[in-house]
Amino acid sequence: MKIEVRNTREEDVPAIIDLCRRVYPASPPWGEKQIRSHLEIFPEGQWVAIDNDNELVRGMAASLIVWWNDYEDDDDWRDFTDHGMFTNHDPDDGRTLYGAEIMVDPAAQGHGIGKEFYKKRRELAERLGLLRIRAGARLRGYHRYADQMRAEDYVVKVVREELGDPTLTFQLHQGFHVMKVVRDYLRHDPESLGWAALIEWINEAVATPEDYRYRNPRFQR
Ligand SMILES: CC(C)(COP(=O)(O)OP(=O)(O)OC[C@H]1O[C@@H](n2cnc3c(N)ncnc32)[C@H](O)[C@@H]1OP(=O)(O)O)[C@@H](O)C(=O)NCCC(=O)NCCS
Known part of the structure; x- marks a missing residue:
């Protein structure tokens, strides 16, 4: 191709x-x-x-x-x-x-x-x-696990590569980290059930130490 x-x-x-x-x-x-x-x-x-x-x-x-x-x-x-x-x-x-x-x-x-x-x-x-790129990564695989775990726990597993998510795994491979997990991001979405990870990539050339404060230890590998 x-x-x-x-x-x-x-x-x-x-x-x-x-x-x-x-x-x-x-x-x-x-x-x-x-x-x-x-x-x-x-x-x-x-x-x-x-x-x-x-x-x-x-x-x-x-x-x-x-x-x-x-x-x-x-x-x-x-x-x-x-x-x-x-x-x-x-x-x-x-x-x-x-x-x-x-x-x-x-x-x-x-x-x-x-x-x-x-x-x-x-x-x-x-x-x-x-300073940065941010986006909402729809948790497209979450509907398969929603009856077993909370969305935050699902994200922790995706970050640790214990589970793969069709969107978030891709974004993490692009140098993003998860800031937090949000609900009702894209309403009526049957795959994510509305859940998304707010993700961030930092431009190191201009960032100050203060700009890294959104790195949430819970969602670090
Ligand atoms: C998510 C999406 C944009 C990825 O695009 P793509 O062209 O298939 O991805 P690439 O081939 O560039 O892959 C880049 C990296 O992500 C990984 N990756 C891509 N899709 C993945 C998946 N479904 N599961 C796990 N890893 C994946 C690749 O292994 C690759 O890793 P590497 O950099 O370590 O080699 C594409 O699958 C898509 O359009 N999906 C449907 C729409 C969507 O979900 N958009 C995001 C909305 S928030």
Whole structure:
């Protein structure tokens, strides 16, 4: 598979909507208005992975900059993205790149595309001198264990690699640590049952010792 990751363009919009339908057949896809809003507001923070063999969009990642003091740690996805429109993007005050979405076509998962998206995000954060990247990692495997353990205990097991989670394990491999476990992040999600891990990657080039205070010992390996 020959994949090129580049910033999203207007002409990619219909193919991104098709991709959403392949990744999440049971959920409404990103809307055209939302994707166009991302491109207007923060084009540098949006990427697609193009399959050079057939020009298919195999993945997408969407990001914005937020000023964390405007939020509570347990705000939900709609708060952090202004209902998916990114109109809360705040490049003047914000020091946090927020990972609003990342998805890879099921037919192309496990080929390093997700990893490449995170490389792009880290490079962008470094170039803009941002302090960190944060995101909500939906606990997609939790529904299998919900009758056996609390979400916090599930996360501890995923961090220790005693269990694998389809999303959080991937994020931890990208250098993130878990700050806390939050409920009602993505409501009505049957896989995570609404639970997510608030995760963080720190830009060591600009961080001060104080900026590492969100490392929660309970969720350290
Ligand atoms: C999560 C997702 C984006 C990962 O993308 P991907 O292109 O398949 O991941 P990569 O091939 O780049 O893998 C990167 C690393 O994560 C690991 N990884 C990826 N998916 C994994 C999984 N399901 N379980 C365990 N580890 C996984 C890989 O082993 C690899 O580890 P390495 O860096 O040590 O080699 C992709 O599986 C996806 O789109 N899933 C559905 C949508 C989703 O859950 N999005 C996140 C919403 S919060």
